[in-house]
Amino acid sequence: MNNIEQQRFFSRELLDWYGRNKRDLPWRRHRNPYYIWISEIMLQQTRVDTVIPYFNRFIEKFPTVESLADAPEDEVLKCWEGLGYYSRARNLQHAARQVKELYGGVMPSGKEEVFGLKGVGPYTAGAIRSIAFNIPAPAVDGNVMRVLSRYFLIEEDIMKGSTRSHMEELVMQLIPEGRASDFNQALMELGALVCTPKSPKCLTCPVMEHCAARLEGKEESLPIKTKAKPPRPEYRVTALVEGTGEYTGKVLIRKRPSTGLLASMWELPHISVAQDGGAAVVSLPDEAAMDKLAGDLKEEGIPIQPVGHFMNAEHTFSHIHWNMRVFKCEWRDAASNNLYAAESAAAYDVSSRVVGAGEVKSASDVQFRWISPEDMELYAFPNVFLRILNQYFSSK
């Protein structure tokens, strides 16, 4: 069998298999480009089973591009809470505003236009254009590279841009005329269900007969992939500040700045400890860690007194690993060192508060709230803070 015949066999058998085996996924029930776009963004780094309920809730809350464009950012983040990689949600809303303003709310299909939407890279652009508009375009992600590496015995590092380009050209040759939508989805589906990273199910694979890696016994050793750097460890000491007076039973949260990691989400106040000293801080006695927490937060204008260790927590982002020690704290007036009056806490003026080295943050950049368990519905938290808050409130 020559190359052309091997390619034709692959495309034909794959499409035939997909027709019989494709999963019934909510975004596959329509050819709505908006739905396909949302699903593709959610599916980045996230499993299908996890995405389905998020997708359904998101579409119910924001059924159109306009409704997403016009929504308050907090509502969009709340709908994304728990899904991680929150810049995806912010970029999605930014792009919805682009679609509304530039294209009258109608998803574009042109390469430049789709690629110009915030948060849309080459893979997502190809997926939207091919799946929603049936335009022949490559949508090459990790699943697709794995299948192609194995079937065509491509022994090149898939982390290299040149390998991706090679695969994109190959996909363009493989897409049968008029079948771009089904073909790309079939390729992804085979990678997800059959040609899995570990223990591929070759015996049930529709293209096994001419799979080069299978024939050479190399299916387990492909694709070739240089290891990504492990996430950088960061050490954080966190304040679980308990309210008093009319705020009894409530906890102080703050909003993160509108740019950077976890932008605009809510969290417990915490301090980062420099990496060099990090290892030492992990083994710091509680007293020393509490002193450092009180001192650093006081400098930021948050007057608290830690009173005891509550729990440890960890969270891994794509490039950072947070190791956190959480301490229960009382709220104190920074000036008098007395317990801060509850009323004053509520009216705590952050607009003119000096933080860091003489920097003044505006009220819109830093915000604080006292929250009860019921209030958690109103704010979007990264997973690690959700876990801490849930554990705290359920221990009461």
Ligand code: SF4
């Ligand atoms: S035969 Fe095995 S290795 Fe080859 S494409 Fe199918 S599942 Fe993947």
